[in-house]
Amino acid sequence: MNQDHREMPVPLAEAHEPGFDYAAGDGVDFEPYPAFLTADETAEWLRAWTGNPEFDGGEFRVFGQDGTGGIAAFWLVRPGEPVERQPVVFLGSEGETAVVAQDLPAYLWLLADGFGPLEARMYPRHEYVPRADAHRARIAQRWAPQARQSAANVITAARAEFPGFEELIDSMCR
Numbered sequence: 070m071n072q073d074h075r076e077m078p079v080p081l082a083e084a085h086e087p088g089f090d091y092a093a094g095d096g097v098d099f100e101p102y103p104a105f106l107t108a109d110e111t112a113e114w115l116r117a118w119t120g121n122p123e124f125d126g127g128e129f130r131v132f133g134q135d136g137t138g139g140i141a142a143f144w145l146v147r148p149g150e151p152v153e154r155q156p157v158v159f160l161g162s163e164g165e166t167a168v169v170a171q172d173l174p175a176y177l178w179l180l181a182d183g184f185g186p187l188e189a190r191m192y193p194r195h196e197y198v199p200r201a202d203a204h205r206a207r208i209a210q211r212w213a214p215q216a217r218q219s220a221a222n223v224i225t226a227a228r229a230e231f232p233g234f235e236e237l238i239d240s241m242c243r
Contacts, residue, residue: 075104077132078153080212081173084180084205091136095198099141099185101133114140118160119242129158133186137162141186144168146231156231159186166190166238168231174213175223181206182220192224 077085085101106114108127115126129142130152139161143152157170157179169189170176179189183199191197199220209217218226 075107077104078173080153080177080208081132083212084177084208085133087204089185096200097183097185098135098187099133100136102131106131111142115160119238121241124241130155135161135185135187139163139165139187141169143173144234156227157186158234159190160238161187161190164242166235168227168234170223171227171230172216174209174216175218175227177205177209177213178216178218179220179223181209182223184220184224189220189224192221 088101089097089099091098108125111126111129111131112124114131115124115129116122128145130145131140131142133141135141139159141157141159143155144158145152145155147155153173156168156172157176159165159167159169167190169186170179181202183201184192188195188197188199
């Protein structure tokens with residue numbers, strides 16, 4: 070994928086289109102971007118976040134943020150695979166990290182079950198009460214019917230596949 074290619078995959082754009090209702094802290098804390106950040110914007114954010122001026126962030130395609138500035142991104146860890154087949158990660162403003170979905174189809178079902186990237190990072194230790202989202206469930210059903218699963222299964226599978234993500238990110242920080 071061209072590092073400066075900014076167009077979102079159609080299923081991702083559709084799932085993010087109506088925005089998210091924060092509901093005074095009872096909803097999903099996520100602000101999707103209309104396009105991926107540029108390579109320069111991604112590098113700037115990740116350099117500031119890690120304190121590592123050499124970190125270029127080329128392995129991330131950032132597509133949104135939570136209210137405190139933590140980001141959600143595809144992590145381009147599967148060589149030769151399109152962005153839709155890459156895991157979705159969360160990098161929080163206070164240093165929190167997590168792989169939240171194995172790929173875009175799993176991410177669509179995460180959203181359908183009422184979770185955003187931040188809420189998935191906090192699972193299962195959170196006070197958030199997810200509310201299934203019928204609109205996003207229809208999108209997930211249209212684009213990824215074979216990937217249907219609960220948010221708990223999405224999160225558990227992602228963490229199991231990439232258990233060393235936190236340590237990898239920690240090693241990039243100064």
